[in-house]
Amino acid sequence: MNRRQFLKTTAIITGGVLTGLPHSAFPSNPPADLVLVKNGLPAAMVGKALELLGGIKRFVSKGERVLLKPNLSWDRTPEYAATTNPELVAEVVRQCYQAGAANVLILDNTCNDARRSYTSCRIPEYAEKYGAEVRFVRDNQFIETPIPNSRQLKSWLIHQEVFKVDKIINLPILKQHGTTQITMGFKNVMGLIGGNRGRIHRPFAENIVDLNRVIVANLTILDAYRVLRRNGPSGGNLEDVDQLNTLIAGTDRVLVDAWGAKIFGIAPQTLPYLQLANAEGMGEINTDKFRPVVYDF
Amino acid sequence: MIFNLTTVRVLRQFVQVVFLLVFIITILQATYPFKPWLPPELFLWLDPLSATMPLIANRHFDLIFLVALIVLLSPFVVGRAFCGWVCPLGTVIDLNDKIFTQHLKKINPLWRSVKTGLLMLFVVLALLGIQYSWLMDPLPLLWRSSGVIVLSFLFLLVDTSLAILIKLGIFSETLMNFQDRLNAYLFPVASPVFTNLLLPVLILVIILALSNLTRRFWCRHLCLLGALLGLIAKLSPLQRRVDQNLCTKCGICRRKCKMAAIEEDFYITEKSECILCLSCAPQCPPAAITYDWQSPGRMTSKIDLSRRGFLGATLGGLIGAGFFKINQPDSHHSDRLIRPPGAITENEFMAQCIRCGECVRICATSGKCLQIAFLETGWEGLLTPLAKFRYGYCEYNCNLCGQICPTKAIQPLALPEKQKVKMGKAIFLKERCIPYRVNENCLVCEEHCPLPDKAIKVIPQEYIDPLNGNKRIVLYPQVDENLCIGCGICENKCPLNGEAGIIVIREGEERQLL
Numbered sequence: 093m094n095r096r097q098f099l100k101t102t103a104i105i106t107g108g109v110l111t112g113l114p115h116s117a118f119p120s121n122p123p124a125d126l127v128l129v130k131n132g133l134p135a136a137m138v139g140k141a142l143e144l145l146g147g148i149k150r151f152v153s154k155g156e157r158v159l160l161k162p163n164l165s166w167d168r169t170p171e172y173a174a175t176t177n178p179e180l181v182a183e184v185v186r187q188c189y190q191a192g193a194a195n196v197l198i199l200d201n202t203c204n205d206a207r208r209s210y211t212s213c214r215i216p217e218y219a220e221k222y223g224a225e226v227r228f229v230r231d232n233q234f235i236e237t238p239i240p241n242s243r244q245l246k247s248w249l250i251h252q253e254v255f256k257v258d259k260i261i262n263l264p265i266l267k268q269h270g271t272t273q274i275t276m277g278f279k280n281v282m283g284l285i286g287g288n289r290g291r292i293h294r295p296f297a298e299n300i301v302d303l304n305r306v307i308v309a310n311l312t313i314l315d316a317y318r319v320l321r322r323n324g325p326s327g328g329n330l331e332d333v334d335q336l337n338t339l340i341a342g343t344d345r346v347l348v349d350a351w352g353a354k355i356f357g358i359a360p361q362t363l364p365y366l367q368l369a370n371a372e373g374m375g376e377i378n379t380d381k382f383r384p385v386v387y388d389f
Numbered sequence: 390m391i392f393n394l395t396t397v398r399v400l401r402q403f404v405q406v407v408f409l410l411v412f413i414i415t416i417l418q419a420t421y422p423f424k425p426w427l428p429p430e431l432f433l434w435l436d437p438l439s440a441t442m443p444l445i446a447n448r449h450f451d452l453i454f455l456v457a458l459i460v461l462l463s464p465f466v467v468g469r470a471f472c473g474w475v476c477p478l479g480t481v482i483d484l485n486d487k488i489f490t491q492h493l494k495k496i497n498p499l500w501r502s503v504k505t506g507l508l509m510l511f512v513v514l515a516l517l518g519i520q521y522s523w524l525m526d527p528l529p530l531l532w533r534s535s536g537v538i539v540l541s542f543l544f545l546l547v548d549t550s551l552a553i554l555i556k557l558g559i560f561s562e563t564l565m566n567f568q569d570r571l572n573a574y575l576f577p578v579a580s581p582v583f584t585n586l587l588l589p590v591l592i593l594v595i596i597l598a599l600s601n602l603t604r605r606f607w608c609r610h611l612c613l614l615g616a617l618l619g620l621i622a623k624l625s626p627l628q629r630r631v632d633q634n635l636c637t638k639c640g641i642c643r644r645k646c647k648m649a650a651i652e653e654d655f656y657i658t659e660k661s662e663c664i665l666c667l668s669c670a671p672q673c674p675p676a677a678i679t680y681d682w683q684s685p686g687r688m689t690s691k692i693d694l695s696r697r698g699f700l701g702a703t704l705g706g707l708i709g710a711g712f713f714k715i716n717q718p719d720s721h722h723s724d725r726l727i728r729p730p731g732a733i734t735e736n737e738f739m740a741q742c743i744r745c746g747e748c749v750r751i752c753a754t755s756g757k758c759l760q761i762a763f764l765e766t767g768w769e770g771l772l773t774p775l776a777k778f779r780y781g782y783c784e785y786n787c788n789l790c791g792q793i794c795p796t797k798a799i800q801p802l803a804l805p806e807k808q809k810v811k812m813g814k815a816i817f818l819k820e821r822c823i824p825y826r827v828n829e830n831c832l833v834c835e836e837h838c839p840l841p842d843k844a845i846k847v848i849p850q851e852y853i854d855p856l857n858g859n860k861r862i863v864l865y866p867q868v869d870e871n872l873c874i875g876c877g878i879c880e881n882k883c884p885l886n887g888e889a890g891i892i893v894i895r896e897g898e899e900r901q902l903l
Contacts, residue, residue, distance in 0.1 A: 167786050203837060203882075205755055205784055206578040207421060212786070228569065228578045232552050270835040270847050270864065290833035290884025294823060328785075329841035 124385035126342035132389035134180040134317045141341040151311045154192030156258035164213045167204035173318035174327040175213035176265045182218035200283040201229040234286035244298035249286035262309035266316040266352045268324035276349040277312040297365035312348040313341040346375025354379045398667040405480040412477035416536045420754040430795035436528040437461035439743045446520035446740035449903050468625035469618050473664030478527035490600040498649045502693035504616035506702040513706025519713050523744040525613045533746030534593040544576045581753035585763040604647045619661030626682045629658040635677035642669035718767035724894045727776040730810045731791040731800040734900040741798035744772040748790035757781025778877030785839035800901040813875030813893040815868050822890030828852045830864045834879035834891050844872035
């Protein structure tokens with residue numbers, strides 16, 4: 093082997109090894125489990141959050157069916173902050189398909205008329221651009237589902253897709269709520285249940301924790317770009333909307349809600365449902381101990 | 390006559406089907422999202438009775454009533470052709486007669502004056518402020534029975550079959566897309582439910598069943614619009630003529646006549662009855678029948694109504710009006726009778742509303758609160774729309790009932806105005822409401838209140854359990870009566886079964902002026 097041959101072989105081998113290695117062989121940082129992104133636009137913030145969490149491929153594998161659960165519940169346009177930001181949702185849809193998802197499904201059992209709410213919140217309009225399958229929720233699609241180890245609800249009507257899909261990504265919006273002070277990820281799963289939903293309010297903490305035992309989001313992305321401070325969860329007054337330009341995402345459902353409470357200005361420990369969820373071992377509530385990776389645009 | 394009458398007869402059937410389709414299209418368009426390319430009110434605007442009867446009863450003129458002149462004046466040119474060529478109920482009856490019925494009875498043609506008597510009676514009623522002609526006016530009648538019921542039934546049928554097919558997994562993707570398409574343009578996502586459907590259904594069923602006696606029994610004997618157009622058609626220049634040299638008096642024309650308009654001599658035609666359907670002419674063996682525009686002016690026949698009939702109808706109207714006024718509804722629940730947002734004052738509302746059910750249908754595709762009244766508001770208010778909040782609620786961002794009302798009994802308010810109109814106000818029934826009854830949190834009503842400044846306020850108060858002395862903070866809801874507009878979403882969403890813990894009462898309701 094002469095020098096030329098040696099250099100050539102070395103170059104080929106090195107190049108081959110380098111290109112063949114997975115990208116994560118050179119990690120800048122280990123993937124975080126909780127991130128807080130600030131001062132960006134909704135799509136950019138969720139893009140950054142997913143990147144810090146280790147990329148969408150950590151949550152969505154090739155060929156999987158993914159259920160996104162944004163809040164489409166009210167007949168309000170996005171600026172009223174009663175429904176999840178449509179640009180944020182669209183970016184998640186795009187990334188899921190980029191990761192090779194077979195299908196990205198969006199559903200919500202709305203509070204106002206379904207057609208009005210789906211149109212006003214503009215989530216279908218944005219998400220369908222990237223190929224999301226947005227469906228109305230119908231009464232005959234709920235399955236009476238037993239809830240094992242429950243505190244309060246022995247069973248409830250739960251949407252069939254919850255059990256059909258491979259992954260669930262919860263996309264709540266942070267806002268004020270009369271019963272629970274604020275509503276976030278745990279409360280957002282109410283859009284996947286049927287029946288007399290008003291019954292869930294009593295006793296709220298036990299019921300909502302029970303529902304989250306069977307509806308388990310693999311990832312929660314909390315939209316706090318615009319935050320409804322008063323007259324929630326339906327809103328309707330722009331003066332009640334605060335521009336927080338924030339997004340929290342994580343794998344621990346309790347911790348995401350706890351941090352949501354914290355940035356809203358409420359001590360997580362004062363929310364009975366979070367305390368109960370923490371006591372039941374569903375996640376961490378201590379925001380002093382468990383801190384997010386922060387990214388400021 | 391230059392046209393071949395057989396061709397014209399086929400043309401008539403074609404025109405009938407086209408108008409029936411147009412009618413169905415106008416009904417289908419009465420839906421959210423409301424982007425009509427044909428006004429859903431079209432046939433009701435064209436209806437002379439829907440224009441004149443509220444006008445007589447309320448003495449209020451609206452320019453839109455002029456549209457009805459097209460139909461009202463048409464008999465001066467073409468006789469009762471509207472009945473034979475255009476009227477969608479006539480077409481439905483024709484189809485029904487063809488498919489289902491046997492015509493068993495020969496009825497004395499003099500019975501045709503019944504409809505003229507009824508028209509007289511309803512005019513007297515209207516003069517006395519009771520507008521009731523909608524009961525037997527074919528256009529609102531067909532609108533309310535097909536618009537509300539048939540289409541909802543159809544929807545249920547389509548939805549159920551689609552659900553079964555989707556569950557079976559045959560082309561489920563395509564079927565789901567199809568279902569979504571239907572939802573986008575035609576049907577609400579959840580099938581609407583109605584109360585008090587029996588009466589409108591029954592009326593239609595009876596009309597169709599009566600065809601077992603004779604063809605077009607309704608059009609011959611009962612239809613008020615037919616009576617009105619018939620009166621004018623007596624002056625029609627368009628007339629069936631029989632060439633007496635050719636006529637063999639075989640009687641086929643008289644047997645074929647849908648309306649019993651041909652007299653015993655086979656020559657004379659009663660113009661107030663003839664609907665120009667051309668059932669007779671093409672069947673005439675010697676082709677003796679032609680149609681011709683003669684000089685109008687001389688009445689070929691007198692008005693059917695006898696002096697006795699005239700007297701009876703007038704007396705009937707007077708007594709009827711008295712009955713409606715005296716026979717008041719059970720006032721026990723009168724505070725719960727909520728009218729649509731933008732409804733005019735009650736007496737005028739009853740006299741202006743033609744019970745077409747357009748508002749009820751369009752509401753069924755949105756907030757779903759409007760229902761057809763039975764006797765809740767008395768005989769006078771039969772089939773008027775009422776908001777019943779355990780069936781639905783008034784969508785804050787919806788003003789479609791006012792947009793669609795053909796007689797402006799519900800005023801067409803712009804959305805910002807409608808959002809301020811008080812349909813009533815919500816009050817708590819504290820012996821039912823969960824926080825007041827068992828001192829636990831609920832607040833579903835507060836959650837749904839759509840007002841930018843919620844009309845339901847939360848009052849946290851400490852509660853001491855008398856049994857064990859335990860203390861807890863309970864969130865008690867309270868209505869701010871100045872803010873509440875009575876949209877009823879609180880009553881609708883209240884998790885209690887049966888009567889809600891919060892109800893909307895009529896107190897403080899705001900009505901519009903006509």
